[in-house]
Amino acid sequence: MKIGVVALDGCWDSGVTSVLDVLRTADAARTRVDATIPALECMFVAPTDEPVRTAGGLLIPAGRLIDDCVAAADLDLLLVPALAAQNPATVVDFLMRQDVRGVRTALRRWADGGGALAAACTSTFVLAEAGLLDQRQATTTWWLSDLFRHRYPAVRLDMSRMVVSDAGVVTAGAAFAHIDLALGIVAQVSPRLAAETAGALLIEERPTPSTGAMSDYLEDHDQLTSDFEAWARAHLHSPVGVTDAALALGVTRRTLERRVRDRLKTSPYAFIRSLRAERAEHLRVTTAMPTADIARQVGYQDATTVRRLRGGRQQFPR
Known part of the structure; x- marks a missing residue:
């Protein structure tokens, strides 16, 4: 930023x-x-x-x-x-x-x-x-x-x-x-x-x-939001979603949706997507890894999705 x-x-x-x-x-x-x-x-x-x-x-x-x-x-x-x-x-x-x-x-x-x-x-x-x-x-x-x-x-x-x-x-x-x-x-x-x-x-x-x-x-610090971010960053390599996160954190999906929106002004899905884009861009500029391999590292099956992520990366504030 x-x-x-x-x-x-x-x-x-x-x-x-x-x-x-x-x-x-x-x-x-x-x-x-x-x-x-x-x-x-x-x-x-x-x-x-x-x-x-x-x-x-x-x-x-x-x-x-x-x-x-x-x-x-x-x-x-x-x-x-x-x-x-x-x-x-x-x-x-x-x-x-x-x-x-x-x-x-x-x-x-x-x-x-x-x-x-x-x-x-x-x-x-x-x-x-x-x-x-x-x-x-x-x-x-x-x-x-x-x-x-x-x-x-x-x-x-x-x-x-x-x-x-x-x-x-x-x-x-x-x-x-x-x-x-x-x-x-x-x-x-x-x-x-x-x-x-x-x-x-x-x-x-x-x-x-x-x-x-x-x-x-x-x-105002929200521990659930921080825990959600930590969980998401640790699982970016897997094709996981918001329901998986809520289950792992011991809350309902509705609660997670509400708390993340209140704190980050975005949805949990959009936040995970932005983290994947962030990680993919980091790998692109710091490694010689092919785009297809980068895609798998951030939980996607094909390079096309990563290219779309790169083109649509969100900027502050979300």
Whole structure:
């Protein structure tokens, strides 16, 4: 998965760094879960080719131009970290800046092309101002919820959850919800990898302010979904299906269907299919194995099915 982190002058320092830390930790943990999980690659995206200065004065090196990324359509997700606003008036001032206007236009083109989006805290206003949250469920930071409701009545605001995903757009709450946002993105790729990443970042079990930021993700973690993923990855070489998985996990097919749809926003069948495509692509690029042999390694009898899988691989979010 290729993720473009949209850097804007005055962005919240920890909003950028926490996202990068979580995603890089997840990428390093991939081999402990399953080496065939696609790499998580982050890059900076910006409205100009000049370095970006964070609210705390850090310089983010010049990244790819956002217009070039939208035109190339070679990323899986554009993620906008928060802007460091101190009051509602500052948020509105941010939205009126020329560079932010340009980013809004680019994000609309990106979304029109089917591109996935994510934002946290005050950057949810950037998506909403672009009309990208209209008629969608979304969340924002608690202290700006009244302004958000007043300014964007077409958005179905949900302040009961830290992270909300709806039709290709993921939003998260307050500033430190960037951690939950990043873990939610990882969970769309692999629930097991998200759990492994959260475990690696939680240095100790004693509740502290530093570990509390991840409590929302951990409370929402679904063990059945992780067990289903583990079972599916272990049986990709066999022509097994959803009924086999439910039987092995000791639940009804209906329960498995419901839990996977609630957590991954897709069906168990589609998730298994995406895992087969992922494994087949990994074998294609890392071995000299003929396509027919790859097909058998991922539970299919003929190469034609693998070619169709490759052409129809799903991208985040499912």
